[in-house]
Amino acid sequence: MDELTRVLTQALAELIAPTTAAYALAAIGLNLHFGYTGLLNMGQAGFMLLGAYGFGIATIAGAPFWLAFLIAMAAGALFALILGLPTLTLRGDYLAIVTISAAEIIRMLGRSTVFQEWTGGASGLKGNQFKETFQALSPLPDGRMALGPLEYINTGSDSWWTRLFAWGLVLVAVLFVWLITRSPWGRVLRGIREDEDAVRALGKSVFSYKMQALVLGGVLGALAGLVFVLPRSIAPDGLGRTVTFFVWTVMLLGGAATLFGPVLGSMLFFAVYMLLRAGMRTGLEGVVSSTFVEQFGGLLVGVTLMILVIFRPQGILGNKRELAFNVR
């Protein structure tokens, strides 16, 4: 019984974990790319890694928190511009190939010895090097706090303050996406997704709108990277392709082109993922190793993504008529 409570508590904790918020934020950005505009961004982890590096390196160089925050956003925006210029006039899958490659380049540069002085190479930047300014902002008093079965310290890496900040940012992002997608600008994006040529015939610059969407989603991705590293260190291999694919699964699970889809998808995905793994670890203890559990969990995510896309491409909240899959 104790074990069951522990497993359920672990799954509950995942619902509000900072990492869940980071994935939700990354998925909101990806939703702006894919759900609303129909852009196949396969390198969201690259945006996240750049945001994390931008924040971390700026903080280590002595920048105050909000300046480092802005630098992280700028890094995401710049990356989007560089990727968008050669590819946005081409077919959709060119963007996919270039973004996945560019994200890898960022990761390789991050872990190479050439930039070790700034990025810390393959071992990355340690948490205590870049978190002080963030933790100094905390309005919470010292000590610990319990909310139901969940108990964390108030200020620190894995703390209430990190959770508060992460979910606050998610809330702001949802509000922002709600405002811009119900505007005329948002309707043009949807138009591009449905029929690029029709929008072009109306005299809109498709390239420019796509670029704006790519930049905005990229900035959200960079902020997701910032949130992602708040409870941990900045390690280039922690933000590889697997993260991108998880973000895709999260977004498609909740429902592309919906406002709350990415948030719901992220919470559900990580709670169920944890429930499965913790359940297997506890229930099958001694039968299977914990490495096996991790690998089997990953296998299930892959299979889930396939089944989801084949049988319910609109996800949980989505509308089948409003699907970005038909764009070219």
Add this chain to the structure above:
Amino acid sequence: MTADRPTRAPAGRRLLAVLAAALATLVAPAALALAPAAADVAPPCTPDDQTACVAMIVLDADNAFVPGVSGTITGADFEVDVTSTADGPVSVAVPSVGGYTVAIDPATVPEGMSPDVTERQVTAQSGSTARAAFRIAVGAASTPSASASESDDASSPAATGAAGDAGAPLGAEGGDVSAKGVSFGQFWQQFGSGIRFGLLLALASVGISLIYGTTGMSSFSHGEQVTLGAVLGFLSINVWNVPIVLAVPLVLALCAGTGWLQDKMLWGPLRKRGTPVMQLMIVTIGLSMAMQYAIQMVPQIGGRSVRVLPQNPVPLKLLGITLSTASWMAMAVAVVVILFIAWFLTRTRIGRATRAVSDNPALAAATGINPDTIIRIVWIMSTGFAGLAGMLIGMSFGSFNWALGLQLLLLMFAAVTLGGLGTAFGALAGSIIIGLVVELSNLVMPSDLRYASALVILILVLLVRPQGLLGRRERIG
């Protein structure tokens, strides 16, 4: 898609794009030249997965260590001074794998003695110590052959312990990078390695191009098909004890079987449902993830790096290029298979039908070709050749791990985009170029960035000539 495209691309943006490309090419080498790694002390080095060591050994005629000889270990962006001791080799940890030059200062050699050579080239690899041995004899220099460096020199394929998704270079071999410039011999050796990598990459990536041509889909699970070949090769030789001559066709058949099965169970039904291509691409991503973790669940593989061939590689020098015998044989197999593919596509009925479907499926169907049959054959061929390529890569690069395909996938994409998406011969040409770039970039760049150079090429190609070398303009818009 629309006829008005060319007029809509403002000249300013074109100019900007070209400037950005030019800037990128200018800045990249400069940025790489920055930041020489500081290493002033030389603690003894213990090799592990992350660490590569270079050791200097100074011996006299009786194989005793000679103390007090000072030397310098120089790499691409690394330089450290060491002094030999009487108790053993002096080793230092080096920042990156690749080639290093170990030089001893003849002035510090004991009076009346002289070294056989003053400089040796070694290749540092993760998990091992590259040793440069110098022999000091009384009087004139002894014959160099008496003191061949007992190191993992450029001839033996590396067994790089690639760590997880860490993107550790596959077999960091033969990179004789020295700060003193590049000799023709080094260039030629790297050129040979590049051709080898290019040929094997071509075998792997021709499938991506065929699938793209016939179905319009970029298959993200193709990398795992390559890994699967290496895994089956490893299992059949080391676990099932199949002789190599039989193992190659066995792997080819098994991998081709997975293609047939996939098309029958997955892609065929989805085609019938009329599932859009973008949706299929995301299905391949899911498949790729599932296969990755499934491969890690094979108990003999797990997260480890394993070797397809249990024996130590035997170096063989042909045309001045030293590669392992297995590499030469893998290249021969690759050439034969590539020639077969070329013959198949140009000279046989099914091959011509394949190209017809790539060109225009509707027209091909109207002339009596069944696109479904052709696509099934394409899947079988693609996965079969990818598996064969994986096995050959595993054989010629020493070792592989589950992330092999993950690393290769991007290079394959770069190759097919460079050659022109959907053109089989473009994939061959693009692969050779990417192979050469990856291996030759070793001469001027740190070896941990050599894959990045290929990906930079991909982005530049899209800026300048998005249809690739052999592609046609109308495919891209």
